[in-house]
Amino acid sequence: MDLTTTPQQEALRAEVRAWLRTHLPWEYGVGLPPRFEDLAEEVAFGRRWQAELAAAGWVGVTWPEAYGGRGLGPAEHFVVQEELARARAPELVGRIGVNLAGPTLLANATDEQKARWLPDILGARTLWCQLFSEPDAGSDLAAVRTTARRVEGGFELQGRKVWTSYAQFADWAVCLARSDPDAPKHRGLSYFVVDMRAPGVTVHPLVQLTGEAEFNEVELDGVVVPDDQLVGAAGEGWRVANSTLSHERGVNPRQLVIHLQHLQELLTTAAACGAFDDTRLRRRLAQAYVEVRLFQLLNWRSLSKLQRGLEPGPEGSVLKLYWSEMSKRLHALALDVLGPAAPLWRDAADNPGDGSWQRAWLYYQAASIFAGTNEIQRNVVSERVLGLPRQAAGSAS
Ligand SMILES: Cc1cc2nc3c(=O)[nH]c(=O)nc-3n(C[C@H](O)[C@H](O)[C@H](O)COP(=O)(O)OP(=O)(O)OC[C@H]3O[C@@H](n4cnc5c(N)ncnc54)[C@H](O)[C@@H]3O)c2cc1C
Secondary structure, eight states: OOOOOOHHHHHHHHHHHHHHHHHSSSOTTTOOOOOOSSHHHHHHHHHHHHHHHHHTTOSOTTSOGGGTOOOOOHHHHHHHHHHHHHTTOOOOTTHIIIIIIHHHHHHHSOHHHHHHHGGGTTTTSSOEEEEOOBTTBSSSGGGOOOEEEEETTEEEEEEEEEEEETGGGOSEEEEEEESOTTSOTTTSEEEEEEETTSTTEEEEEEOOTTSOOOEEEEEEEEEEEEGGGEESSTTOHHHHHHHHHHTTSSOOHHHHHHHHHHHHHHHHHHHHHTGGGSHHHHHHHHHHHHHHHHHHHHHHHHHHHHHTTOOOGGGHHHHHHHHHHHHHHHHHHHHHHHGGGTTOOTTOTTOTTTTHHHHHHHHGGGGGTTTSOHHHHHHHIIIIISOOOOOOTTOOO
């Protein structure tokens, strides 16, 4: 693998860094994004920030120029993401549109559909959510039961989706539903774009461990979706959905920089708390350092493959599995470093980080669930990377 960056990539890095130095709403390298008590306020702030970033061309750098991107490659995307994360820029509020829905539409939608939806995504003029998972269809996504019944001029959706991140703020959703109940499981699905304000859509926020309600249950009760909001042909939903899912895996520059920063902060906190005097903690801190470095190398390996025009394929599961487990270990270590302060929350006295370590520990419990659980990633790695025998259907072990 070739890890050297080109002069053009370094020029891009310098350009985005210079832009961030003058446009970040807090002091570059010192300040942090404001902390919001209310998710709606955070989303409103995120929309303004994303609009500003997009106007300067720093959102969707791999998107075609016709839709607001720069038409650049994965290495340039990696460079920009690294710089955004290094500047502590908040995660894009419109990331589902930018990273999942948009690329799926680019690959599968008609020209009319692209012209209708894509121009509003990068600047967060519209927000998107992903209506895939259901109470009985998560890992086994092809088991979705939401039905899409043919009606005049379109389809009528009936069902219940769950875990839908940011549904309460979304304008549009990509949605997988069963349009042919008689077809084999994977062939009876269709892929729709749903107007989240259409009659029959009801969103119920779900409060998660951190106390925030980022995701939701979404009821679809007789929601009429016109024909021109079907993406791909009826019955092709599984193929289209897989192109969405493939964008959830691969390189992860953002988590890489976040974990490099978390590690640095943890080492500083550990020094202040006297954790280096404890042999066992000292060993675990050294191990955390090694693990974050390995995550960096795994990212670079995938990036090097992408640059040669190859897909990370099932090896993307190795990266997802590795970083999520690494993250959970790192945050568990952080709580051990805090020692007696570990059970404290925001605004408590003598609580290094003012609750940020505790929140991160809670938040990253989800890392082994979203974008495919770690059990599923292990199945992929064992069967498709290591070539071990496939688990027999119905086998309990
Ligand atoms: C923070 C977060 C945000 C999310 N956002 C969205 C979103 O916006 N839109 C959306 O559609 N979904 C979203 N999800 C849902 C996510 O994709 C699912 O949680 C995930 O696919 C797992 O499905 P499940 O929760 O139904 O678990 P299940 O599939 O019911 O699995 C339960 C347990 O059984 C294990 N298991 C299942 N099958 C196997 C197998 N074959 N072999 C071994 N073990 C197995 C799983 O690993 C898991 O431990 C989000 C999830 C999280 C945590």
